[in-house]
Amino acid sequence: KISYSTVRRLTLYLRELEGLLEEGQKTVSSRELAAAAGVKATQLRKDLSFFGSFGVRGRGYDAEDLADNIRRILGVNKEWPTVLVGAGSLGHALAGYKGFALHNIRFVGVLDSDPAKIGTTLAGLTIEPLERIWDYPKEKGGKIVVLAVPASAAQDVADMAIRAGYDGIINFAPVRLRVPPVVALYSVDLSMAFEHVTFELSTEN
Amino acid sequence: KISYSTVRRLTLYLRELEGLLEEGQKTVSSRELAAAAGVKATQLRKDLSFFGSFGVRGRGYDAEDLADNIRRILGVNKEWPTVLVGAGSLGHALAGYKGFALHNIRFVGVLDSDPAKIGTTLAGLTIEPLERIWDYPKEKGGKIVVLAVPASAAQDVADMAIRAGYDGIINFAPVRLRVPPVVALYSVDLSMAFEHVTFELSTEN
Numbered sequence: 001k002i003s004y005s006t007v008r009r010l011t012l013y014l015r016e017l018e019g020l021l022e023e024g025q026k027t028v029s030s031r032e033l034a035a036a037a038g039v040k041a042t043q044l045r046k047d048l049s050f051f052g053s054f055g056v057r058g059r060g061y062d063a064e065d066l067a068d069n070i071r072r073i074l075g076v077n078k079e080w081p082t083v084l085v086g087a088g089s090l091g092h093a094l095a096g097y098k099g100f101a102l103h104n105i106r107f108v109g110v111l112d113s114d115p116a117k118i119g120t121t122l123a124g125l126t127i128e129p130l131e132r133i134w135d136y137p138k139e140k141g142g143k144i145v146v147l148a149v150p151a152s153a154a155q156d157v158a159d160m161a162i163r164a165g166y167d168g169i170i171n172f173a174p175v176r177l178r179v180p181p182v183v184a185l186y187s188v189d190l191s192m193a194f195e196h197v198t199f200e201l202s203t204e205n
Numbered sequence: 206k207i208s209y210s211t212v213r214r215l216t217l218y219l220r221e222l223e224g225l226l227e228e229g230q231k232t233v234s235s236r237e238l239a240a241a242a243g244v245k246a247t248q249l250r251k252d253l254s255f256f257g258s259f260g261v262r263g264r265g266y267d268a269e270d271l272a273d274n275i276r277r278i279l280g281v282n283k284e285w286p287t288v289l290v291g292a293g294s295l296g297h298a299l300a301g302y303k304g305f306a307l308h309n310i311r312f313v314g315v316l317d318s319d320p321a322k323i324g325t326t327l328a329g330l331t332i333e334p335l336e337r338i339w340d341y342p343k344e345k346g347g348k349i350v351v352l353a354v355p356a357s358a359a360q361d362v363a364d365m366a367i368r369a370g371y372d373g374i375i376n377f378a379p380v381r382l383r384v385p386p387v388v389a390l391y392s393v394d395l396s397m398a399f400e401h402v403t404f405e406l407s408t409e410n
């Protein structure tokens with residue numbers, strides 16, 4: 001089984017490659033890419049060797065080619081119809097974020113339990129009642145659901161989504177969800193982002 | 206230099222320990238904690254050995270003790286006064302998130318350039334004009350700034366924050382910021398969270 005850290009590093013390599021390509025760079029050495037991602041070059045070569053052999057020894061990698069390979073490995077070379085549950089502040093910020101479409105994450109539905117929100121639009125989608133969660137897997141091939149609801153509602157909504165046939169859950173609510181092992185769950189806690197900064201500021205002392 | 210991946214795993218170990226403590230568990234083995242964090246037990250022991258010797262061989266770790274040690278290593282055993290720039294959808298979601306206070310991140314100021322927002326309140330703070338960024342390091346010991354502004358404004362705001370004396374930046378804007386090496390910068394891209402899920406769903410195929 002590939003560890004969390006390996007997947008995390010692959011997502012980082014992809015962002016760094018996309019940055020280099022934006023600046024017009026066509027090839028990159030493992031040393032340069034590893035340094036940009038904050039890891040050792042040996043770690044980067046080990047990570048990539050799990051999935052095949054890329055690049056030519058001594059000449060580095062073709063940046064576009066390697067980015068395409070990593071997208072394929074991460075599964076974002078194809079589109080993932082996604083349903084957003086919770087159209088509050090966080091839901092608004094997520095629905096409006098262009099970074100998702102760049103990585104083939106497409107919101108096909110936005111659901112909320114607040115009658116005042118139902119029928120209004122968000123990022124071009126009409127906010128619908130929670131019950132529509134059952135319809136999206138059949139209607140739009142909805143595979144992934146995002147939970148941007150309060151902690152008190154998250155487990156119930158997750159249970160509903162699993163029964164409705166969603167395969168993946170991205171959870172933002174501050175609660176430990178219990179889901180069957182077959183469901184791919186990823187919980188976000190943005191305070192972890194701060195800890196990268198506080199660690200750096202603390203070790204300098 | 207400690208790699209990005211090591212710091213990331215430490216943040217994960219801390220969340221898993223907090224989860225176990227919430228459920229009333231007092232001790233944990235390296236095997237159990239590693240499995241919960243999605244890494245190998247050898248990796249966990251190696252990570253912790255960088256920072257000292259914790260736990261007793263064969264008897265595992267005291268969960269509260271280890272969590273306190275990791276908080277100290279990550280620097281979140283003390284408070285970090287933080288200024289939020291951008292009171293849009295994302296800013297509202299961040300200011301209202303209780304997970305930050307649990308890890309000693311305290312918003313002391315919320316700034317925005319939109320006159321219609323200035324003077325209104327968000328999470329108990331009055332939204333002030335961007336120029337106040339200069340005052341917070343002296344007035345409230347502001348050390349970290351969060352950028353929840355559009356990509357077009359992010360570099361300018363970052364430059365201002367660096368000149369005003371902030372040590373750390375958490376950037377949400379989809380743009381590669383250029384900052385001097387002495388500044389601790391962490392950029393968030395939530396599409397990375399999706400890639401953990403799409404990877405898991407793709408490898409099953």
Ligand SMILES: NC(=O)c1ccc[n+]([C@@H]2O[C@H](COP(=O)([O-])OP(=O)(O)OC[C@H]3O[C@@H](n4cnc5c(N)ncnc54)[C@H](O)[C@@H]3O)[C@@H](O)[C@H]2O)c1
Pocket residue numbers: 085086087088089090091111112113114117130147148149150151153157171172173174188189190191297298299301302303304
């Ligand atoms: N993980 C993180 O880093 C992070 C950061 C910010 C916010 N959050 C969390 O994200 C969640 C949303 O935050 P927010 O600021 O947008 O809150 P919010 O109150 O603005 O929005 C919550 C939305 O969920 C809707 N809702 C409530 N119960 C529902 C249900 N059963 N079904 C469908 N919709 C329902 C509400 O009507 C509302 O529109 C909260 O749990 C918050 O703690 C997490």
Ligand SMILES: NC(=O)c1ccc[n+]([C@@H]2O[C@H](COP(=O)([O-])OP(=O)(O)OC[C@H]3O[C@@H](n4cnc5c(N)ncnc54)[C@H](O)[C@@H]3O)[C@@H](O)[C@H]2O)c1
Pocket residue numbers: 092093094096097098099290291292293294295296316317318319322335352353354355356358362376377378379393394395396
């Ligand atoms: N990284 C991620 O995963 C992620 C996710 C969601 C949103 N975003 C990004 O976060 C940012 C904010 O998103 P949002 O949905 O809250 O947008 P928004 O338009 O709702 O909010 C932006 C706010 O910034 C303010 N602003 C603009 N220029 C400013 C300046 N020079 N100084 C101070 N304030 C300024 C605006 O007045 C507004 O209140 C965007 O760049 C968006 O792309 C990132």
